[in-house]
Amino acid sequence: MSIIKRNKGDVWFKTTALLLAASIPFIFLLLFLLLIWQSRLSLRTFGIGFIFNSGWDPVRDQYGALPFIYGTFVSSILALIIAVPLGLGCAIYLAEVSQSRFKEWLATMVDLLAAIPSVVYGLWGLAVITPIFGLSMMSAGVLLAIMILPTITSVSREVLQAVPLSLRESARALGATKWETIKLSVLPPAASGIIGSTILGLGRAVGETMAVTMVIGNRPEISGSLMAPAYSLSAVLANEFAEASSNMNFSVMVEIALILLAFTVLINGVAKLLVWKIIGHNRIH
Amino acid sequence: MDKEKIVVLGLKAWFDEKQALHGINIRIKEKKATAVIGPSGCGKSTFIRCLNRMHEAIPGARAAGRILVDGQDIFGPEVDPVLVRRQIGMVFQKPTPFPTMSIYENVIAGLKLNGLKGKELLDEAAEQSLRRAALWHEVKDDLKKPGIGLSGGQQQRLCIARALAVKPEVLLLDEPCSALDPISTGKIEELIHELKNSITIVIVTHNMQQAARVADETGFFLLGELIEFGGTKGIFTTPRDKRTEDYITGRFG
Numbered sequence: 001m002s003i004i005k006r007n008k009g010d011v012w013f014k015t016t017a018l019l020l021a022a023s024i025p026f027i028f029l030l031l032f033l034l035l036i037w038q039s040r041l042s043l044r045t046f047g048i049g050f051i052f053n054s055g056w057d058p059v060r061d062q063y064g065a066l067p068f069i070y071g072t073f074v075s076s077i078l079a080l081i082i083a084v085p086l087g088l089g090c091a092i093y094l095a096e097v098s099q100s101r102f103k104e105w106l107a108t109m110v111d112l113l114a115a116i117p118s119v120v121y122g123l124w125g126l127a128v129i130t131p132i133f134g135l136s137m138m139s140a141g142v143l144l145a146i147m148i149l150p151t152i153t154s155v156s157r158e159v160l161q162a163v164p165l166s167l168r169e170s171a172r173a174l175g176a177t178k179w180e181t182i183k184l185s186v187l188p189p190a191a192s193g194i195i196g197s198t199i200l201g202l203g204r205a206v207g208e209t210m211a212v213t214m215v216i217g218n219r220p221e222i223s224g225s226l227m228a229p230a231y232s233l234s235a236v237l238a239n240e241f242a243e244a245s246s247n248m249n250f251s252v253m254v255e256i257a258l259i260l261l262a263f264t265v266l267i268n269g270v271a272k273l274l275v276w277k278i279i280g281h282n283r284i285h
Numbered sequence: 286m287d288k289e290k291i292v293v294l295g296l297k298a299w300f301d302e303k304q305a306l307h308g309i310n311i312r313i314k315e316k317k318a319t320a321v322i323g324p325s326g327c328g329k330s331t332f333i334r335c336l337n338r339m340h341e342a343i344p345g346a347r348a349a350g351r352i353l354v355d356g357q358d359i360f361g362p363e364v365d366p367v368l369v370r371r372q373i374g375m376v377f378q379k380p381t382p383f384p385t386m387s388i389y390e391n392v393i394a395g396l397k398l399n400g401l402k403g404k405e406l407l408d409e410a411a412e413q414s415l416r417r418a419a420l421w422h423e424v425k426d427d428l429k430k431p432g433i434g435l436s437g438g439q440q441q442r443l444c445i446a447r448a449l450a451v452k453p454e455v456l457l458l459d460e461p462c463s464a465l466d467p468i469s470t471g472k473i474e475e476l477i478h479e480l481k482n483s484i485t486i487v488i489v490t491h492n493m494q495q496a497a498r499v500a501d502e503t504g505f506f507l508l509g510e511l512i513e514f515g516g517t518k519g520i521f522t523t524p525r526d527k528r529t530e531d532y533i534t535g536r537f538g
Binding site for chain 1: 337339342344367368369370371372374375376377379381383384385386394395398399444447448451
């Protein structure tokens with residue numbers, strides 16, 4: 001019988017796996033550092049005021065990112081306000097209510113929505129949405145809502161389906177109606193996942209570029225009206241990065257990219273905190 | 286002569302095309318514990334789930350026949366299954382406290398469905414139900430803690446308390462101890478003895494000793510039919526049917 005350790009395969013495997021895993025945070029860090037480095041000129045010149053300032057004049061090298069931050073934020077929130085009730089309702093129908101074959105067909109249709117290229121959404125938006133709302137914040141919000149609908153619907157649906165059948169049965173046995181069963185035994189345990197799906201949708205809305213650029217109007221102004229043209233962080237990058245006219249202009253663009261990245265990281269961070277808080281409430285021993 | 290609480294006449298049940306019950310007739314006495322035993326797949330769970338119309342909650346499942354509770358047919362066309370379930374409580378094999386709710390919220394969940402309001406009323410009902418489920422002394426200082434933080438046996442008694450809170454006249458227990466250790470099982474059995482002073486209990490169990498310990502009457506199911514039904518002592522000492530004898534002596538199942 002030979003019981004002497006013969007090969008070091010496990011050690012090699014472990015090291016390789018660790019290196020591969022470590023490369024992900026490394027790439028992320030590298031990206032962050034590069035953006036900071038490339039935007040140093042803008043960071044040094046405008047400081048923190050850059051994100052609170054709304055002047056935008058490339059000719060005189062005057063820049064402020066507030067209109068873009070505002071546009072990204074408002075259009076994304078608009079999208080959530082429309083898409084969350086719609087997506088959640090659709091998910092509840094698919095997971096809890098329908099028992100017909102129509103359900104599978106509907107679920108496939110929703111998933112197909114996610115496969116449509118962004119630019120096609122943009123064209124569709126120009127044909128259908130902008131005739132109603134004009135090139136405006138509202139158009140961007142509505143279009144984004146449709147685009148993030150599949151994310152919210154399919155993630156919420158999976159979360160709802162993950163709730164054990166035994167909980168539904170318990171509620172039913174207590175004399176809960178269909179809706180009461182959902183309210184009592186399905187939605188509470190699924191809440192953290194539903195928030196997760198919402199945040200995923202928000203993440204997609206914040207980063208979405210092409211379709212927004214096509215319908216938002218691309219005007220760097222902050223208007224109280226949702227029907228007025230606006231601009232977003234991603235849209236200004238798509239439109240103006242390639243035509244940066246000066247070193248400062250280029251640096252400013254990179255800083256906008258940095259803000260966009262920080263935004264998405266922040267959103268996901270907040271989401272994780274929220275989710276942890278709810279999960280923590282669920283399992284206390 | 287004891288009063289009959291539930292009279293089942295010609296009960297048949299199906300899952301899609303597969304028939305699970307073939308015409309069951311049984312008379313369940315009020316304020317007694319009635320056990321239903323039999324090998325896996327004999328239809329005992331399907332039977333008990335018909336008694337509060339939970340069977341039909343499964344897609345493709347249906348039932349026919351008559352089940353008279355206090356003389357009223359719960360399969361009647363004017364009967365709302367939701368209301369049937371509010372009067373006939375049920376506890377399942379696996380303890381299922383609602384995971385996001387505290388102990389207190391779990392107990393009053395059914396009362397809230399019935400629209401009961403007012404903190405004092407709810408507090409009182411919660412305490413009373415927990416006392417009846419023999420759980421009050423263990424949890425009275427922890428009512429705000431999550432129900433799923435309790436041990437398995439405590440969780441099951443919490444589920445019993447939750448079912449009792451709406452003051453049902455019948456409590457159905459579907460293998461309530463099969464996921465529990467012997468000590469927790471003993472507590473639940475004691476509880477059944479206590480509860481049958483006030484309500485009618487029907488318990489499905491695959492544990493014959495348990496049936497012998499807790500039940501006044503026992504029915505033996507096999508392949509969707511009720512083979513034998515009568516006083517528990519008689520079933521276990523002098524079964525009339527050969528198949529019952531084979532089962533309780535461990536010759537199959």
